[in-house]
Amino acid sequence: MDFLTVLQILDSTVRLATPLLLTCLAGLFSERAGIVDIGLEGKLLVAAFMSGAVAYVTGSIWLGLLAGVAASLVFSMIHGLASITFRGDQLISGVALNFLAAGLTVVIGQSWFALGGRTPPLSGHGRFGEWNLPFSDAWSKIPVFGPTYSELISGHTALTYIALIAVPLSWWVLYRTRFGLRLRAVGENPSAVDTAGISVVRLRYMALVIAGVLCGLAGTYLASLAAGFVKDMSAGRGYIALAALIFAKWRPWYALSATLIFGFLEAVGNRYQSISVGDFVIPVQFMQALPYILTVVILAGFIGKAIPPRAGGTPYVKER
Amino acid sequence: MVSTTHEGRQTPAAPIAPSTAPLAIELRGISKAFGPVQANKDICISVRKGTIHGIIGENGAGKSTLMSILYGFYKADSGTVLINGHEVQITDSQAAIAAGIGMVFQHFKLVENFSVLENVVLGAEDGGLLMPSLGKARKLLKQLSDEYELSVDPDALIEDLSVGHQQRVEILKALYRQADILILDEPTGVLTPAEADHLFRILEGLKAQGKTIILITHKLREIMNVTDSVSVMRRGEMTATVSTADTSPEQLAELMVGRKVLLEVDKTPATPGAPILEVEKLTVVDSHGVTRVKGVDLTVRAGEILGIAGVAGNGQTELLEVLGGYQNGTGVIRVNGQELDLTGKASDGQSRRARGIAHVPEDRHDEGLILNFAAWENIVFGYHHDPEYQKNAWIMDNAKIKKIAHEKMERFDTRPLNEKLEAKSFSGGNQQKIVLAREIERNPDLLLIGQPTRGVDIGAIEFIHQQIVALRDQGKAILLVSVELDEIMALSDRIAVMFDGNIMGERLPSETNEQELGMLMAGINNGADATLSEGA
Numbered sequence: 001m002d003f004l005t006v007l008q009i010l011d012s013t014v015r016l017a018t019p020l021l022l023t024c025l026a027g028l029f030s031e032r033a034g035i036v037d038i039g040l041e042g043k044l045l046v047a048a049f050m051s052g053a054v055a056y057v058t059g060s061i062w063l064g065l066l067a068g069v070a071a072s073l074v075f076s077m078i079h080g081l082a083s084i085t086f087r088g089d090q091l092i093s094g095v096a097l098n099f100l101a102a103g104l105t106v107v108i109g110q111s112w113f114a115l116g117g118r119t120p121p122l123s124g125h126g127r128f129g130e131w132n133l134p135f136s137d138a139w140s141k142i143p144v145f146g147p148t149y150s151e152l153i154s155g156h157t158a159l160t161y162i163a164l165i166a167v168p169l170s171w172w173v174l175y176r177t178r179f180g181l182r183l184r185a186v187g188e189n190p191s192a193v194d195t196a197g198i199s200v201v202r203l204r205y206m207a208l209v210i211a212g213v214l215c216g217l218a219g220t221y222l223a224s225l226a227a228g229f230v231k232d233m234s235a236g237r238g239y240i241a242l243a244a245l246i247f248a249k250w251r252p253w254y255a256l257s258a259t260l261i262f263g264f265l266e267a268v269g270n271r272y273q274s275i276s277v278g279d280f281v282i283p284v285q286f287m288q289a290l291p292y293i294l295t296v297v298i299l300a301g302f303i304g305k306a307i308p309p310r311a312g313g314t315p316y317v318k319e320r
Numbered sequence: 321m322v323s324t325t326h327e328g329r330q331t332p333a334a335p336i337a338p339s340t341a342p343l344a345i346e347l348r349g350i351s352k353a354f355g356p357v358q359a360n361k362d363i364c365i366s367v368r369k370g371t372i373h374g375i376i377g378e379n380g381a382g383k384s385t386l387m388s389i390l391y392g393f394y395k396a397d398s399g400t401v402l403i404n405g406h407e408v409q410i411t412d413s414q415a416a417i418a419a420g421i422g423m424v425f426q427h428f429k430l431v432e433n434f435s436v437l438e439n440v441v442l443g444a445e446d447g448g449l450l451m452p453s454l455g456k457a458r459k460l461l462k463q464l465s466d467e468y469e470l471s472v473d474p475d476a477l478i479e480d481l482s483v484g485h486q487q488r489v490e491i492l493k494a495l496y497r498q499a500d501i502l503i504l505d506e507p508t509g510v511l512t513p514a515e516a517d518h519l520f521r522i523l524e525g526l527k528a529q530g531k532t533i534i535l536i537t538h539k540l541r542e543i544m545n546v547t548d549s550v551s552v553m554r555r556g557e558m559t560a561t562v563s564t565a566d567t568s569p570e571q572l573a574e575l576m577v578g579r580k581v582l583l584e585v586d587k588t589p590a591t592p593g594a595p596i597l598e599v600e601k602l603t604v605v606d607s608h609g610v611t612r613v614k615g616v617d618l619t620v621r622a623g624e625i626l627g628i629a630g631v632a633g634n635g636q637t638e639l640l641e642v643l644g645g646y647q648n649g650t651g652v653i654r655v656n657g658q659e660l661d662l663t664g665k666a667s668d669g670q671s672r673r674a675r676g677i678a679h680v681p682e683d684r685h686d687e688g689l690i691l692n693f694a695a696w697e698n699i700v701f702g703y704h705h706d707p708e709y710q711k712n713a714w715i716m717d718n719a720k721i722k723k724i725a726h727e728k729m730e731r732f733d734t735r736p737l738n739e740k741l742e743a744k745s746f747s748g749g750n751q752q753k754i755v756l757a758r759e760i761e762r763n764p765d766l767l768l769i770g771q772p773t774r775g776v777d778i779g780a781i782e783f784i785h786q787q788i789v790a791l792r793d794q795g796k797a798i799l800l801v802s803v804e805l806d807e808i809m810a811l812s813d814r815i816a817v818m819f820d821g822n823i824m825g826e827r828l829p830s831e832t833n834e835q836e837l838g839m840l841m842a843g844i845n846n847g848a849d850a851t852l853s854e855g856a
Contacts, residue, residue, distance in 0.1 A: 178445040178453070185431045185442050192429040195391075196443025196493075197414030310432065318393060 003144075007151045009267050014152070015225070016270075017263025018160045019044070019218040023241035024248065024255045025163075025170050026214035032174065032250060033207030034187035034311040038094030039079050040215060041238025042101030047072040047219020049105040052119040052229030053112060055126045061224055064126070068223070069216030075101065076212030077205075084204045087315035098238070106231050119229040128157035128224045159221045166214070170252040183207055187309035190316040200316045236292065243295040249306045265290040343405060344369040344501055344532035345390075350399035352385055359385040361556045363399070367549075372523060372533045374543040374564070377553030377576055378777035379748055383536050386553070387503055391423045392416040403501070417444075422494025426506040428486050432479040436472050436489050437461070440496050457496060464495055468525045469518060484515035491522065502526065503534045508542060512631045513805065513838035520546050538778070540569040541806070552576055577779045587789045590813035593622035595657075596766050596797035597643075602651035604638040604821075612638040613649065614821035620766065620797040625788065627812025628801045630841055635821040636801045637682060640770050643799070644679040645672035655766060673702060678759035680752075682770030682801065688755040691744035695734070696725035698743050699758045728757040733783060749780025756784065760791055767791060770801040785811060805834055805841075819843040 023040050030037035047068035055064025075097050082093035106117035113119055136154035140146045174180035182203055186193045190200045222237075223229050240262055247261075248254035269287040276282070343366050350363040359382045367373040377383045389396045392412045400407055403419045410416050416423075430439050437454050440461065445453040458474050465471040470488050478486060487507065494502055504523075508516040523533055523546060535547060543550050544564060551561040552575040559575050573581040597620040604613035613635040620626045628636055641647035648663045655675050661667045672679070681687035689698050700709060700721050711717040725739040732753040734746070743751060752772065759767065772788065773781040788811060792798055802808050808815055809829055817824045817840035824840040839845070 176450050178448050178450060181438060181442060181445070181450055185434065188431045188433060189429065192431050192439070192442065195413055195423065195425065195429040197392075197412060197417050198443050 004147065004151075007147055009264070009271055011152050011155075012267040012270065013260060013264040014156060014160060015263075016266045017259045018156075018163045019221045019225075019237055020241050020244060020259040020262055021163045021256060022159070022166065022214050022218035022221065023238055024244045024259050025166055025252065026211040026218070027242055027245045028170065028248075028250055028252065028255055029183070029207045029214070030211040031245065031312055032187045032309055033183050033204050034190060034309055034314070034316070035079070035083060035204055035208060036090040036094065036313045037079070037208075037211060038091055038242065039075065039097035039238075040094075040211075040241055041234055041236065042094075042098035043072040043075045043212065043215035044219045044222065044234040044238050045098075045101040045105055045232070046075055047216040048223040048233055049109060049119070049219075049229045051216075051220035052122065052223035053109070055122050055223065056113075056120050056228070060125055061122070061128055061220070064223065065217070065220045068220035069213055072216035072219060073209065073212035076208045076215070080205050080208045083315060084201055084208075087317065090313055090315075102232060105229070109229065109231075117231045119223075121228045122224065123227065127227055128159060128221075130155045130157060131161065157221070157224065159217055159224075162217065164256075167252050167256045170255075174252065179206075184309075187311055190311050191318075194316070194318065204316075236295075240291055240295050243298045246306050246308075247298045250309065262291045262294065265294060341368040341370050343367065344403070345534075346402040346405075347386075347390070348400045348402070350386065350389060350396045350401075352389060352394060352396050358556050360389070360396070363553075363558050365551055365558065365561065367532055367534065369404075369532050370527060370530045371548040372527055372535060372546055374547035374550035375534060375536045375553060376538060376540070376543055376550060376572060378538070378779065379775065380555075380777070381553040381576070382556040383553055384505065385556075387423070387505060387534070387536060390416065390503065391421060417497050417499070420498065420500040422491075422497060422499025422502045424487065424490040424494065424502065424504045424507060426509065428490055430478045430486060430489060433477055435475050435477055436481075436492075437474045439478060439489055440474075440493050444497050460496060461492060464492060467529075468522050470495075470522060483510045484512070484518065487511070487519065488522075499531075501532045501534070503536070505536045506538070507535070508537065508539065510632065512841055513834060514842055516542075539806075540572055543572065544569060554578055573778060577777075579779075581778055581782055585785045585789060585810040587811075588793070590624040590792065592624040592813070593795060595619050596622050596655060597799065598652075598654040598657075599643075600652040600654075602639070602642065602649055602653065604635070604642055604647060604649040606638065606647075612821055613642070615651070616818075616821070616823055618816060618823065620799050622765075622797050623792055623795045624813040625792050625798040625800055625811055627808040627815045628799070628818055629805060629808045629815055629837055630803065630818035632803050634818045634841075636770070636818050639818075640679070640682065640768055640799075640801055643672070643677065643768050644681065645669045645677075669702060670705075673762070673764075676765035678762055678764035678767050680755050680759050680767070680769040680772060682774070684751055684755050689743045689751060692742055694740050694742055695729065695746070695754055696722045696739035698754055699725040699728055699739070701758070703758070703762065728761050729754065731761070732757040732787070747777070747780075748775035749777050749784075752776050752784060753780065756787060760787060764796065766797045766799065768799050768801075771803065772800070773802075773804065773807060805837060808837075809834070817841055 023044055027037050027040050050071035051064035051068030054067035055061045058064070079093050079097060082088040083090040109117040109119060133154040136150040140150040174184060182193060182198055186200055186203045193203065194200050222233055226233060244255060244258035244262055247258040269290050272287060273284040275287070345365065345367040347363055347365045350360050352360040363386055375383050385394065388394045390401065390410065392410045392415050395411070401410055402408070408419045410419065431442065437457050441453045441457045446456065447453070461474050470492055472481065472485050472488050472492070478489065491502070507519060511519060527533060535542070537543060547564045549561065549563050550567065550572065552559045552572060554576055599616060599618045602613055602616045603611065606612050616639065618626065630636055638647055642649035642662060643653065645668045648667065650662065653660045653662060655677060660675065685691060690701070704716065709716055709721050722739055729737055729739055734750050734753045734757065743754065746754065769788065772784050776784065788798060800808070800811055812829055814826060815829055815832065815837065816826045817837060819841060820843060824843065824845050827837065
């Protein structure tokens with residue numbers, strides 16, 4: 001395995017980790033505020049569909065991005081309405097949104113484009129362009145550093161850089177701002193926030209707005225990467241992001257590492273379709289299943305003990 | 321604003337004579353109904369600045385509702401609130417805080433995995449960024465802890481602090497928000513006597529600085545010791561407001577309950593018989609590997625009540641759990657001379673009951689009852705295998721169980737007398753009566769009873785105490801665990817004090833006092849116990 005292959009796998013890791021990272025951070029904000037968000041998958045899917053559709057019609061992925069974020073926000077607010085305002089069960093609301101997304105995208109897609117639920121392929125400005133960072137050509141001849149810079153660090157789309165910047169930003173917001181303190185408090189003990197004279201409902205809605213925007217970015221990224229929307233294209237990434245969130249113990253920097261691990265497994269699975277161990281050939285399906293296997297391992301609690309936000313999953317009701 | 325308050329503190333005002341001080345709080349005609357239930361009916365209170373005002377009343381008398389109205393949790397149906405002579409609209413907690421009201425809830429409103437500082441500033445930050453607020457709070461906390469006896473480590477996590485320290489954080493939170501009026505709801509329920517004394521010293525210090533304090537409690541002794549004036553509530557109404565100096569515990573109890581109440585338990589000296597329960601070298605290690613009970617020896621004889629005093633969490637719970645058969649232990653336990661299995665299959669509630677042990681657990685919500693089940697179902701739990709409750713080999717005789725349940729509830733004066741109601745619809749006292757009815761009516765040789773009157777109102781306390789004494793007088797052995805020292809003193813024929821998994825000493829109620837027991841509860845043993853258990 002030469003250096004370039006390693007670089008290519010890592011490059012592909014970053015590409016595949018981007019939507020996971022954005023979705024994972026979305027879940028982080030939501031769950032840190034005490035709202036369990038199993039509907040990440042659904043938000044991802046509607047965002048991918050709406051961005052794909054609008055980007056095709058308008059020819060601009062940026063307008064597609066707006067539409068994707070808007071669709072994801074609508075879903076986020078439905079979740080808020082059900083679980084915050086009406087104090088419904090957060091899991092049920094989330095699962096319902098996932099089903100709604102899976103069904104709606106195909107039905108509407110078929111009615112608009114009559115392509116069996118997919119959107120027409122995106123091209124040109126309908127997709128995100130790759131950003132070449134300064135000097136990536138000039139430095140590419142420098143040994144080791146050059147290729148690393150031009151292959152791995154440079155040449156991603158805007159959303160990848162946004163996702164990477166979102167990590168320190170999320171950390172800063174959560175741990176260094178008033179809003180972050182209140183957000184974390186509302187996921188741990190909402191009555192402490194309430195008695196301090198702050199609205200629990202408002203804080204939780206704000207967390208869902210952030211989650212909606214981040215999922216919108218992630219969904220649009222998927223549509224752009226695949227050059228259009230395909231039925232069920234989120235392929236369980238919302239659930240994988242949730243597993244990564246648990247793996248990351250609900251912390252931003254850990255979320256980056258966790259999603260990179262998942263991205264790496266997916267990259268390896270894509271590149272090495274079959275590996276032979278002696279006479280035995282590991283089937284391609286196994287390689288591609290790696291991220292999902294890790295998800296199961298994490299969710300089964302094999303990786304240490306992760307303590308979720310203590311008020312997670314319970315609607316806040318003022319006590320008498 | 322904080323600095324001006326602080327300057328004010330450095331030159332303390334001359335002590336204010338309570339009778340002439342201006343009114344800090346005035347409530348006029350406050351009424352509040354929840355559906356058909358009138359929780360507060362035309363309540364009027366005036367509290368003078370710089371005084372400690374007590375509010376007592378039984379559970380459900382409307383104390384908490386009234387305070388929730390004052391803190392903006394509920395909107396009163398009618399009535400007005402005046403703070404420092406001005407009418408204020410307290411629409412939410414933010415408005416209450418702005419009006420200078422601070423509240424220390426019975427169940428602390430703290431974020432467990434936040435530091436003390438973070439909890440103090442939460443909701444009262446200075447700007448969008450956290451660091452300046454935390455820095456300011458750190459400085460102010462140091463000042464406050466020097467002025468009053470309120471020292472806490474600002475960087476400690478709440479979950480690592482003792483309950484007493486957590487309560488200080490709640491008080492600091494209120495002071496940080498510049499509260500002039502501090503409301504404390506049942507503040508001593510979870511404290512040791514020493515911690516409670518410390519709290520009262522803090523309150524005296526705050527009072528000396530001109531703060532007004534409202535103390536909600538059901539403990540008559542606290543009212544008598546620390547308040548200047550006291551209001552009594554009963555069934556949503558304010559029955560009286562008196563100066564503490566002019567009243568007596570007996571009078572207050574009568575005002576609370578509406579009839580004369582026996583504060584002392586009426587009982588004759590015990591006539592202990594043969595040992596029923598013998599415990600030798602009992603050691604309990606919990607699931608975290610912590611040794612909770614460390615080689616405890618004790619004996620309970622027929623016809624006596626052994627009271628186990630101690631602050632919650634010193635091994636009493638685990639002791640009861642092993643005796644009740646749902647925790648493993650090592651050592652020897654004999655009941656009526658026969659050894660019990662402490663581990664394995666024959667160590668469960670079923671086998672314990674078969675040996676004549678009845679158990680009223682400390683936590684009736686989690687262990688004593690299934691709240692969503694009807695009273696008649698709760699009354700048969702644990703004994704539902706008994707042949708008398710079966711119709712045939714397959715079907716239980718529910719009609720008969722209901723009838724028996726009804727009779728038992730009647731004998732235990734359970735209200736409402738309706739065995740079909742869910743357990744959660746009964747008040748705390750009546751829930752406890754359901755548990756007692758189940759356990760006592762089985763006529764056990766040994767009754768284990770934990771916190772018999774926790775969250776139970778005075779009228780029901782009297783009844784429950786009488787039932788326990790009556791069982792003793794029938795020659796049964798009773799092991800009583802309670803964190804209420806008054807209750808231990810009143811009921812026990814012998815008192816053992818537990819601290820850190822050990823029995824610190826045994827005393828006779830007639831030969832000890834609360835100070836001595838308080839020292840033992842804190843792990844300090846000055847006097848020799850001699851061989852009390854033999855003498856008794």
